[in-house]
Amino acid sequence: MSTPRPDPRSVSILFVCLGNICRSPLAEGVFRHRVGLAGLDAWVHIESAGTGGWHVGEPPDPRSVDVARRNGVSLDGQSARRVQPDDFDAFDLIVAMDGSNLRDLRRAAGSGGRAELVLLRDFDPDPGDGDVPDPYYGGPDGFDRVFDMIDRSCSALIEHVRQTM
Numbered sequence: 001m002s003t004p005r006p007d008p009r010s011v012s013i014l015f016v017c018l019g020n021i022c023r024s025p026l027a028e029g030v031f032r033h034r035v036g037l038a039g040l041d042a043w044v045h046i047e048s049a050g051t052g053g054w055h056v057g058e059p060p061d062p063r064s065v066d067v068a069r070r071n072g073v074s075l076d077g078q079s080a081r082r083v084q085p086d087d088f089d090a091f092d093l094i095v096a097m098d099g100s101n102l103r104d105l106r107r108a109a110g111s112g113g114r115a116e117l118v119l120l121r122d123f124d125p126d127p128g129d130g131d132v133p134d135p136y137y138g139g140p141d142g143f144d145r146v147f148d149m150i151d152r153s154c155s156a157l158i159e160h161v162r163q164t165m
Contacts, residue, residue: 020050020080088113098131
């Protein structure tokens with residue numbers, strides 16, 4: 001659950017995928033890294049979660065950890081959690097990794113919650129089909145492709161956050 005907003009200019013973002021061990025922890029780590037480089041860490045609260053609960057309490061997939069590390073990003077301290085009903089009021093922006101996750105989030109939110117629900121690749125200058133594909137059942141090269149999509153999208157998301165502050 002999100003911590004209270006320390007400043008009216010602050011923003012809270014929740015990244016969501018299916019199990020919260022591959023894509024969303026990678027997006028959380030990449031975005032946290034970029035937020036730090038931009039000097040915005042005092043104003044941006046970042047978490048990740050999954051729409052399913054299969055991996056609750058587990059660390060990120062080792063392949064996500066590896067691709068992050070190779071690109072100078074840390075995923076230390078993360079453990080999988082499931083999206084909770086209060087997340088729809090606790091966060092300003094809930095960012096889904098694919099259309100299926102977005103549909104699940106919209107169903108879970110119903111007509112309540114203040115969070116804006118979007119796809120991560122809505123911010124990608126090269127959005128393709130709009131989805132960040134799940135690399136779980138593929139090889140390491142899938143994690144490299146997913147990292148590139150997430151990194152590009154998170155770079156553009158920083159600009160969106162600056163405009164909302």
